[in-house]
Amino acid sequence: MTESRSLPNILITGTPGVGKSTLCQQLAEQTNLKWLEVGKLAKENNCYEEFDEVYRCPVLHEDKILDLMEDQMSEGGKIVDYHGCDFFPERWFDIIFVLRTNNTALFDRLSKRGYSGKKLEDNIECEIFGTIHEEAVDSYKEGSVFELSSNSAEEMEENVEQIVKWIEQWKQNKI
Numbered sequence: 001m002t003e004s005r006s007l008p009n010i011l012i013t014g015t016p017g018v019g020k021s022t023l024c025q026q027l028a029e030q031t032n033l034k035w036l037e038v039g040k041l042a043k044e045n046n047c048y049e050e051f052d053e054v055y056r057c058p059v060l061h062e063d064k065i066l067d068l069m070e071d072q073m074s075e076g077g078k079i080v081d082y083h084g085c086d087f088f089p090e091r092w093f094d095i096i097f098v099l100r101t102n103n104t105a106l107f108d109r110l111s112k113r114g115y116s117g118k119k120l121e122d123n124i125e126c127e128i129f130g131t132i133h134e135e136a137v138d139s140y141k142e143g144s145v146f147e148l149s150s151n152s153a154e155e156m157e158e159n160v161e162q163i164v165k166w167i168e169q170w171k172q173n174k175i
């Protein structure tokens with residue numbers, strides 16, 4: 001499948017608040033890859049199956065969203081942004097980045113977003129335990145999952161730079 005893509009597909013994942021959207025927006029501006037926000041796509045196309053009363057949010061209909069994304073992913077050149085990763089097909093991605101943030105910074109960011117109580121605590125715990133990183137390592141090829149520290153604006157800048165370089169390298173290797 002990779003053979004048929006002229007541009008790579010990248011997955012940016014991590015706990016809510018680690019900086020996925022901020023990073024993806026900058027990558028989309030600096031490269032010719034397209035940012036696919038899974039949460040936004042799901043909302044626009046009503047890809048939900050139920051409402052989670054504890055987290056006060058709808059639950060993603062995974063099969064529906066996968067069907068919706070399949071053609072775009074086959075084209076290549078997509079940056080996918082989602083706070084989970086075990087339900088995407090492994091073949092979709094050339095590389096997976098898991099953003100990580102320390103709990104003090106994450107607590108501030110999520111509180112500002114209006115998270116509180118169990119929702120806030122569970123997300124902080126998810127980050128402390130490295131749950132999404134573990135999910136990524138369990139779901140994708142060895143050597144294709146990388147953690148990036150996302151605690152400060154400087155680190156954000158470094159991460160953008162590093163991924164832009166990786167994309168350039170991928171294109172070079174393709175020629």
Ligand SMILES: Nc1ncnc2c1ncn2[C@@H]1O[C@H](COP(=O)(O)OP(=O)(O)O)[C@@H](O)[C@H]1O
Nearest residue numbers: 016017018019020021022109150151152153156
């Ligand atoms: N590396 C970072 N350093 C400082 N602030 C950040 C960083 N990454 C994200 N933020 C801030 O944290 C908040 C959440 O970022 P966002 O990109 O929406 O995270 P996510 O998409 O992972 O939920 C935003 O206000 C953003 O400006």
